[in-house]
Amino acid sequence: MTFPESLLTGYGQYVEKGFVRYKETHEHLAIYGQEPKAMVISCCDSRVTPEGIFHAGPGELFVLRNVANLVPPFEETNGQHGTSAAIEYAVTALNVNHIVVMGHAKCGGVQAFRENANAPALKGDFIGRWIKLLEPAAISMACMPVDKLDDPQLAMEYAGVRQSLKNLMTFPFVSKFVEAGELAIHGAWFDIGSGELRVMDPSTQTFEVANAAVASK
Numbered sequence: 001m002t003f004p005e006s007l008l009t010g011y012g013q014y015v016e017k018g019f020v021r022y023k024e025t026h027e028h029l030a031i032y033g034q035e036p037k038a039m040v041i042s043c044c045d046s047r048v049t050p051e052g053i054f055h056a057g058p059g060e061l062f063v064l065r066n067v068a069n070l071v072p073p074f075e076e077t078n079g080q081h082g083t084s085a086a087i088e089y090a091v092t093a094l095n096v097n098h099i100v101v102m103g104h105a106k107c108g109g110v111q112a113f114r115e116n117a118n119a120p121a122l123k124g125d126f127i128g129r130w131i132k133l134l135e136p137a138a139i140s141m142a143c144m145p146v147d148k149l150d151d152p153q154l155a156m157e158y159a160g161v162r163q164s165l166k167n168l169m170t171f172p173f174v175s176k177f178v179e180a181g182e183l184a185i186h187g188a189w190f191d192i193g194s195g196e197l198r199v200m201d202p203s204t205q206t207f208e209v210a211n212a213a214v215a216s217k
């Protein structure tokens with residue numbers, strides 16, 4: 001099979017419009033390297049694009065995407081921890097000031113976890129084991145239901161973000177920078193259909209509609 005035509009067409013448009021728009025930024029980034037201030041951990045879901053949602057150009061966001069926007073807890077086993085490696089790089093090498101874990105509506109990973117063994121996605125080798133990271137979230141949700149449970153999918157999506165924030169703090173370098181006031185971690189959730197962003201209030205653990213800061217120009 002040849003390289004997808006739609007991607008080549010998209011690349012053509014990028015060269016004409018996107019790259020030209022950011023030409024100087026690209027040149028600067030190529031010479032001086034990247035200095036993103038924020039890391040966003042988002043789902044692989046094609047409907048949730050962090051750079052699009054936050055209107056960010058090249059060099060502005062350090063983005064990690066995985067199934068169901070999960071952060072595993074810190075562990076020192078010999079596994080190949082792709083998510084943990086990205087977090088380590090963002091915090092210890094790039095010194096980002098913010099990490100945002102962004103969940104989203106209609107998350108297939110969360111849905112597969114909720115459907116348990118009956119979910120077709122869980123028949124493979126990897127997804128089932130990966131989304132087991134949601135187990136503690138399900139337990140804490142059952143013990144302390146801060147969300148109304150009339151929408152169990154939404155409640156689980158929120159709980160997954162909370163659990164990932166908890167897991168983030170198990171990384172020694174994350175907790176060290178957070179305690180030093182040099183790093184803040186945040187929860188967020190994106191509604192695909194309406195484009196609404198909700199941000200977690202750290203004191204109540206509830207998700208509130210974000211106030212968009214409108215640019216003055």
Ligand SMILES: [Zn+2]
Nearest residue numbers: 043045107108
């Ligand atoms: Zn998802």
